[in-house]
Each structure stands twice: as C-alpha cells, then as structure tokens.
Amino acid sequence: MxxxxxxxxxxxxxxxxxxxxxxxxxxxxxxxxxxxxxxxxxxxxxxxxFSDFDGFLAELVLDRAAQLEARARALRGSVGTGTVADNLTAALTALFGPVAVAIIPLITFRDELRARLRQAAPGGGIAILGQATSEISAYLADERDVGRIAADADIDSLTLSLVGGGHLLFADRDRDSTPPDAAVVHRLVAAVVADVVQRRSA
Known part of the structure; x- marks a missing residue:
C-alpha cells in the first residue's frame, strides 16, 4: 500500500x-x-x-453516534402525525442501520473503548444504544404530552423494550443477510405500545 x-x-x-x-x-x-x-x-x-487506537475508536463511535441525531430529529418531528407504531418502526429501522449494528459488538468486546466512551460522555459506554434510548424516550414523552399514549405510560420501560427488542432483531443475523423487513419491526413495536396507545387520552 x-x-x-x-x-x-x-x-x-x-x-x-x-x-x-x-x-x-x-x-x-x-x-x-x-x-x-x-x-x-x-x-x-x-x-x-489520535493518542492511540482506542482513542481513535472512541472518536469514531462518538462521531457515528452524533450522526444519529438527524434521524432522531425526524422522529421528534413526527410527534402527533401518522401512528405511534409507524413512527417508531421507521425510527428503529433507521437507528439500527448497518453501521450502528456493527459498532455495538465492537464496543462490547473492548473494555478500554468502553472506558474511553464513559470518560467522554456520562453513560457513554454503549454510545450508539445510549443515543437511540434517549431519542426514543424523548419521542414517547412527547407523544404522552399530546395525549397519543396513556398519561401513566412507563416511558423508561417502553423505551428499554423497544431498544432492546429492536437491537435483537437487527443484530441477530449474519453480516451478509438482509435486515428484518418493516413488517417484522412493526409487529414488535405494535406489541410493545399496544396497551398505552389503546388507553390514550380521549
């Protein structure tokens, strides 16, 4: 070379x-x-x-996590439009794209990288999942505020179910296989939010 x-x-x-x-x-x-x-x-x-290779990887992860912000803004902008399930389906599909899914195991298996990420940002050990979690949580809170999900909805539990389930759907495959289609993602989302959507404010 x-x-x-x-x-x-x-x-x-x-x-x-x-x-x-x-x-x-x-x-x-x-x-x-x-x-x-x-x-x-x-x-x-x-x-x-870069100071060393782990320093390079930490900045790579933070750079790619920051790129998710535009996708997250699109989710926040959908509050009050379409359906909650459709909006979350689109968001999970975008947030768990190929790069995010590839970066998560990289972070998981490199202790020093996780330590660098935690130093760079509070709760930053799994930066990509952290970004997805915060944005989906904020979206659900906004939908609760406008009455499209139940006022007593447990936002934290809903968020963990969506992010954890979404990650499993997208990560549990070979690199050469295709990601789950929208119908599969939508089934997961609909199951998670069905109760709080049905009990939404009149």
Missing part, C-alpha cells in the same frame, strides 16, 4: 475507512493497520491525529 499519501481531512477519511472495514470484515478485523491500509496511508497518520 502507498505510505506517503497525503489525506485531506485525515480524521474523517480514517473514520470512513474504519467503517468500510467494520462493515466488510467485522469488528475483529478492525486494527490500526487495516484502517490505514484501507485509507491508503502510512500507519503513522493515524497516530498523528
């Missing part, structure tokens, strides 16, 4: 290279050498921009 290639916006190009390795080969293949080879640059480029 070339060793003297100059990268413009090196950090973002290294993040993009890591994402390609992660999606193609899985978390076990994600090494500093694999990332720099994929980016077509010298290994030293990564260490000029």
């Amino acid at each position: 070339p060793t003297g290639v100059h990268l413009r916006d090196a950090r973002q190009q290294l993040f993009d290279a890591a994402e390609r390795v992660l999606l193609r080969d899985g978390p076990n293949a994600l090494t500093s050498r694999a990332v720099t080879d994929e980016a077509g640059c010298a290994k030293g480029v990564l260490h000029r921009h």
Whole structure:
C-alpha cells in the first residue's frame, strides 16, 4: 500500500475507512493497520491525529453516534402525525442501520473503548444504544404530552423494550443477510405500545 499519501481531512477519511472495514470484515478485523491500509496511508497518520487506537475508536463511535441525531430529529418531528407504531418502526429501522449494528459488538468486546466512551460522555459506554434510548424516550414523552399514549405510560420501560427488542432483531443475523423487513419491526413495536396507545387520552 502507498505510505506517503497525503489525506485531506485525515480524521474523517480514517473514520470512513474504519467503517468500510467494520462493515466488510467485522469488528475483529478492525486494527490500526487495516484502517490505514484501507485509507491508503502510512500507519503513522493515524497516530498523528489520535493518542492511540482506542482513542481513535472512541472518536469514531462518538462521531457515528452524533450522526444519529438527524434521524432522531425526524422522529421528534413526527410527534402527533401518522401512528405511534409507524413512527417508531421507521425510527428503529433507521437507528439500527448497518453501521450502528456493527459498532455495538465492537464496543462490547473492548473494555478500554468502553472506558474511553464513559470518560467522554456520562453513560457513554454503549454510545450508539445510549443515543437511540434517549431519542426514543424523548419521542414517547412527547407523544404522552399530546395525549397519543396513556398519561401513566412507563416511558423508561417502553423505551428499554423497544431498544432492546429492536437491537435483537437487527443484530441477530449474519453480516451478509438482509435486515428484518418493516413488517417484522412493526409487529414488535405494535406489541410493545399496544396497551398505552389503546388507553390514550380521549
């Protein structure tokens, strides 16, 4: 591989290279050498921009978690429109895209990475799941405020059921298999929210 290639916006190009390795080969293949080879640059480029490889991975995870914010804004913007189940189905499908699903096991199996993420943000040990949890919780609270789910709805329990169930649906498959279709996700969501939607304010 070339060793003297100059990268413009090196950090973002290294993040993009890591994402390609992660999606193609899985978390076990994600090494500093694999990332720099994929980016077509010298290994030293990564260490000029990051303290070490776990520092690089922590910033990669936080960068990708931040990208979920746009999807989360779309969910919050749907409050009071469509159906609660349809809105949550779309949100879970977007939030648990291929990158998020690939990053979660990377975090799970790297103790130092989880520690870095917790240092970077409170509750940040599983940053992707944390982002999904906070946004879905906020959406459900908004729907409760406008009377589309029951006033006594347990937002925390609903959120955990949706995020945990959604993660299992999307993560329990091989990298080469297709993600669950919308009908499968909708069945899960409808089962979780059925009671609080049926008991919503008149």
